[in-house]
Amino acid sequence: MSESSVRPSGQTSGAPFETSSGRLRPGGRAWTRSTARAFQGAVGKMPWLTKICFLWLILVILAAALADLIPGLADPNYQGFVFGDGKTNEGPTASHWLGTDNVSRDILARLIYGARVSLIFAFSLVAAGIIIGGTLGSIAGYFRGPLETFLMALVDTWLSFPALIGLVFVTTMLGMRNLLVLVLVGSIFVWPSYTRIARATALSVSGQDFVTAARAIGTSRRQILVREIFPNVLPAMLAYSLVGLPVLIILESTLSFLGLGVEIPTASWGGMINQARQDLLINIWPAVWPAAMLFMTVYSFNNLADWVRKQAAARSAAI
Amino acid sequence: MQKMIVGRLTRLVVTVLVVSFVTFVGVNVLPGDPVNALIPIDAQQDREFVEQIREEWGLNDPMVVRYGRWLGDAVQGDLGRSLVTGQPVTDEITHRLPITLELMAVAVGFSLLIAVPLGAFSGYREGRRSDRLVSGLAQAGLSLPVFVTGLILIYVFALRLQWFPAVGWNRLSDGLGPNLKSVALPALSLAVTEIAVYTRVLRSDMIATLKENYILSARAKGLTDRFVLFRHGLRPSLLTLVTVVGLNIGFLIGGSLVIEYLFAIPGLGKRLFSAIQQRDFMMVQAITVLITVFYVIVNTATDLVYMVVDPRIRRTN
Amino acid sequence: MAISQEPVDTSTPSESMEGSEILRVEDLHTSFFLPIGELQAVRGVSFTLKRGQSLGIVGESGSGKTVLARSIMGLTLAKHVEISGKAFFNGRDLLTLSRREMRSLWGTEIAMIFQDPMTSLNPMVKIGRQVIEHLRQHKNVDRREAKQIALDLLNEVRIPEAESRIDRLPHELSGGMRQRVSIASALACEPSLLFADEPTTALDVTVQHQILNLLSREQRQRNMTMVLVTHDLGVIAGRTDETLVMYAGKVVEQAPTAEIFDNTQHPYTEALMRSIPRTSQPSHTPLAAITGRPPVATHLPKGCAFSPRCPYVQPRCHEEDPSLVSIGTSEHKAACWYPVGSDANREAFERNLSDRLPQTLAVAEALDADQGSETSADVPDGELT
Ligand SMILES: Nc1ncnc2c1ncn2[C@@H]1O[C@H](COP(=O)(O)OP(=O)(O)OP(=O)(O)O)[C@@H](O)[C@H]1O
Numbered sequence A: 001m002s003e004s005s006v007r008p009s010g011q012t013s014g015a016p017f018e019t020s021s022g023r024l025r026p027g028g029r030a031w032t033r034s035t036a037r038a039f040q041g042a043v044g045k046m047p048w049l050t051k052i053c054f055l056w057l058i059l060v061i062l063a064a065a066l067a068d069l070i071p072g073l074a075d076p077n078y079q080g081f082v083f084g085d086g087k088t089n090e091g092p093t094a095s096h097w098l099g100t101d102n103v104s105r106d107i108l109a110r111l112i113y114g115a116r117v118s119l120i121f122a123f124s125l126v127a128a129g130i131i132i133g134g135t136l137g138s139i140a141g142y143f144r145g146p147l148e149t150f151l152m153a154l155v156d157t158w159l160s161f162p163a164l165i166g167l168v169f170v171t172t173m174l175g176m177r178n179l180l181v182l183v184l185v186g187s188i189f190v191w192p193s194y195t196r197i198a199r200a201t202a203l204s205v206s207g208q209d210f211v212t213a214a215r216a217i218g219t220s221r222r223q224i225l226v227r228e229i230f231p232n233v234l235p236a237m238l239a240y241s242l243v244g245l246p247v248l249i250i251l252e253s254t255l256s257f258l259g260l261g262v263e264i265p266t267a268s269w270g271g272m273i274n275q276a277r278q279d280l281l282i283n284i285w286p287a288v289w290p291a292a293m294l295f296m297t298v299y300s301f302n303n304l305a306d307w308v309r310k311q312a313a314a315r316s317a318a319i
Numbered sequence B: 001m002q003k004m005i006v007g008r009l010t011r012l013v014v015t016v017l018v019v020s021f022v023t024f025v026g027v028n029v030l031p032g033d034p035v036n037a038l039i040p041i042d043a044q045q046d047r048e049f050v051e052q053i054r055e056e057w058g059l060n061d062p063m064v065v066r067y068g069r070w071l072g073d074a075v076q077g078d079l080g081r082s083l084v085t086g087q088p089v090t091d092e093i094t095h096r097l098p099i100t101l102e103l104m105a106v107a108v109g110f111s112l113l114i115a116v117p118l119g120a121f122s123g124y125r126e127g128r129r130s131d132r133l134v135s136g137l138a139q140a141g142l143s144l145p146v147f148v149t150g151l152i153l154i155y156v157f158a159l160r161l162q163w164f165p166a167v168g169w170n171r172l173s174d175g176l177g178p179n180l181k182s183v184a185l186p187a188l189s190l191a192v193t194e195i196a197v198y199t200r201v202l203r204s205d206m207i208a209t210l211k212e213n214y215i216l217s218a219r220a221k222g223l224t225d226r227f228v229l230f231r232h233g234l235r236p237s238l239l240t241l242v243t244v245v246g247l248n249i250g251f252l253i254g255g256s257l258v259i260e261y262l263f264a265i266p267g268l269g270k271r272l273f274s275a276i277q278q279r280d281f282m283m284v285q286a287i288t289v290l291i292t293v294f295y296v297i298v299n300t301a302t303d304l305v306y307m308v309v310d311p312r313i314r315r316t317n
Numbered sequence C: 001m002a003i004s005q006e007p008v009d010t011s012t013p014s015e016s017m018e019g020s021e022i023l024r025v026e027d028l029h030t031s032f033f034l035p036i037g038e039l040q041a042v043r044g045v046s047f048t049l050k051r052g053q054s055l056g057i058v059g060e061s062g063s064g065k066t067v068l069a070r071s072i073m074g075l076t077l078a079k080h081v082e083i084s085g086k087a088f089f090n091g092r093d094l095l096t097l098s099r100r101e102m103r104s105l106w107g108t109e110i111a112m113i114f115q116d117p118m119t120s121l122n123p124m125v126k127i128g129r130q131v132i133e134h135l136r137q138h139k140n141v142d143r144r145e146a147k148q149i150a151l152d153l154l155n156e157v158r159i160p161e162a163e164s165r166i167d168r169l170p171h172e173l174s175g176g177m178r179q180r181v182s183i184a185s186a187l188a189c190e191p192s193l194l195f196a197d198e199p200t201t202a203l204d205v206t207v208q209h210q211i212l213n214l215l216s217r218e219q220r221q222r223n224m225t226m227v228l229v230t231h232d233l234g235v236i237a238g239r240t241d242e243t244l245v246m247y248a249g250k251v252v253e254q255a256p257t258a259e260i261f262d263n264t265q266h267p268y269t270e271a272l273m274r275s276i277p278r279t280s281q282p283s284h285t286p287l288a289a290i291t292g293r294p295p296v297a298t299h300l301p302k303g304c305a306f307s308p309r310c311p312y313v314q315p316r317c318h319e320e321d322p323s324l325v326s327i328g329t330s331e332h333k334a335a336c337w338y339p340v341g342s343d344a345n346r347e348a349f350e351r352n353l354s355d356r357l358p359q360t361l362a363v364a365e366a367l368d369a370d371q372g373s374e375t376s377a378d379v380p381d382g383e384l385t
């Protein structure tokens, strides 16, 4: 139960972050530096739409990270009308650039703090997927044996149940829902697809010459796992993560929309839309803004992921 | 083929057992006492009464015993009674299942109707402007959460234009017209994502197929492009699509829960949602198992369809 | 839009008499523009074919045979391709025809058989259908008639139990049988020109002979013009009237087939000759009998393209590219500064031998090894089966 059951759009393998042909053994700092350079060059080559998407994502990430430091940004939970200094359903004004919602909170501030929830949720789950799935999958793919059989059967079973239903179930039963709880619950559902990919990659890496060579010079199996298998499984995980991020953002917003995301009054895009949908005919903007944010952010991730995949495909075709 | 079906059946049984057990444990381990679903809040302080109810519903037995009991009944087709309404769970399911099934079937059918020609055409015109347009739209469709799509459709077609109802459901017994009207917007909301996924999958397969030698040799026979595209290109390209349709059922089930919530449709998804909130664990248990069974069956069916589409598999088995 | 169904008026070739010109290719060039640079796959090929004649095009893998055939036929090769020159088919320059006009020729006037019978038939369509669809595209016949014609064709190409096989899928047939189906399909609309692009390369040796003999027989019986592409000189021996040897996109030797064998002029042809599989040796002698590899078409050497591998190479070869000129008879042309058999050639060989040039030494060694065993290639006689 994870994003692959949410949206299996195929094509998840391939290591888009490869810097040169046979980059199977990352060599520490030099590798990092050359990656950075390759990254710089890559941004320059993007089509204009992808560039815009990339810039948008940077903007959203920065705004979410630095929300508390943005000068003049309103308190996202301050209901001005209670204290007589704000109106509900207000249009754009100098103090509320995007207007206010039906309880007179500043929409822009809520959007930015909502981005924080979405992004923390998505990135944490990707990290959890890589750590849990990467470890389990690498072990399964390298050591094989009954452990692998058991693990993969578990993954298959897990994946045959829709993640969203499972999440709804657990989050409702828990009652208490802060971001940490959501991430912990979410990670129960992301690990299987990561495990599957990690195992497939580990399996193919295990057959490579350098693994055999390492074995021949007496490296222990555990060391091989850490030094040879993990580093080569990682690029595949990262590639998959880029596809997974937008799915996780949608997942978070859907939970919030159902009232099962972070507890109110904490701002989240899905929650904002749910709150605004009752008054669509009175004031549509409190729904339009978060919907637009959500769409643009998810679209940007998808666009970027597609571009990276195309680059990787073009590179492997050129070799 | 027989081997495959036996394998799938085993997998179905195992999956159902695991999922139902996990759900069972989940209901009992996670905070929130199911007994609360049975009694009014003001009576919950009455220790004796609570105990009596617990005993009556068998909530005091060890979990494994209760699970065994549930399983024994379930095998005989008795999924218990709702803790909230007291009605047999099976009754409610048979009442609501057709609604959800119709919603999903219409969504999938509609998606295929749009996505197959779109994906085939887009793959055929790879790299051209029309292909880039289709791919761009697919990417956008993929980026719209179902509830956003649903809201947009509600706003435009129900609230503004008032062509369709914004909420509620008319059963088929109420007449085909009203039924279709109530299924249109919800199914379309689900379909947007599906169309995007299907189109992308078919497009990339189509591109690969069109590079095959037999496409070239078909063209060398002087066959028209359209004939080559549909007769020789489409069928082999549909294989992955069939699998993806099956795998995507998981997404569709989750999506229909959201859509039923948004459109206030009395389907299974909405019932599951409310059952979870009411801690009506008999209901939760039953619907969860049903979903799992459904998912595995659909995927088995997918494999069967796969065989029909690909005669190579059919013959060799 | 390229999608259209209406057939285009096909100008049937005038009932021309035997021996009239059917195909004339003039200075054909085909280049692919790739990220790494221009790849010249075909570099100025010219030849003429008369009705009912057969032509063998021989060359190693990558020498541009397929690209040549497909360029003439106008079958799309890639997006980034550029073709120049002329290819007159019954007086009409194929390279100037629209896609629609070309399509009206494909399958009816010009047909093609592809290299790999495993992939050139649609794995999901019954073999009968693949012949029938071809017939019905061009001929005004109903389903039943088409099926009967298809059956006749399958019988003609000697598919045993054609009645039961007609409803089989390609993977249920052996490679040889599949290639027979391809041939049946290609012959379906009685084309006047048939390209057979390595029709037997993917097949067993014994099956190869059967298929080749079938092709020769059909070609003669139908008075069809045939271009037989192969990398094996043995395949064309006794089967084609003319031979064209290609190397790195160019014709290096051109002559009537018997003449090529009896009076080999070009060092490359000679090398190919040495690599013809012999019956005295259990398996194929690989083409590696020629030392080195064909040049990458993006980075051609200066001068003669064969110079890096030629046992007779002289300084001049590195400087000037020899052009295709008549040698002896006007029918026999070769592009070499030191044609095989000439005194200059012998001197060059001696010189290179004393310079211990690797490819020259390899040839000398091979010659030594051959002493005592058969000296000439075991050439199939091409009799009808
Ligand atoms: N679509 C294409 N795009 C780019 N280069 C191509 C393409 N088709 C062929 N080539 C190149 O053109 C050259 C000639 O290829 P061609 O297929 O004609 O060789 P061939 O003589 O038929 O060899 P083979 O015996 O392998 O069939 C090769 O270097 C090949 O890489």
Ligand code: SF4
Pocket: C266, C267, C268, C304, C305, C306, C307, C308, C310, C311, C312, C313, C314, C317, C322, C335, C336, C337, C338, C339
């Ligand atoms: S002798 Fe010179 S010109 Fe002739 S083939 Fe050899 S290298 Fe080319």
Ligand SMILES: [Mg+2]
Pocket: C065, C066, C067, C115, C197, C198
């Ligand atoms: Mg070829």
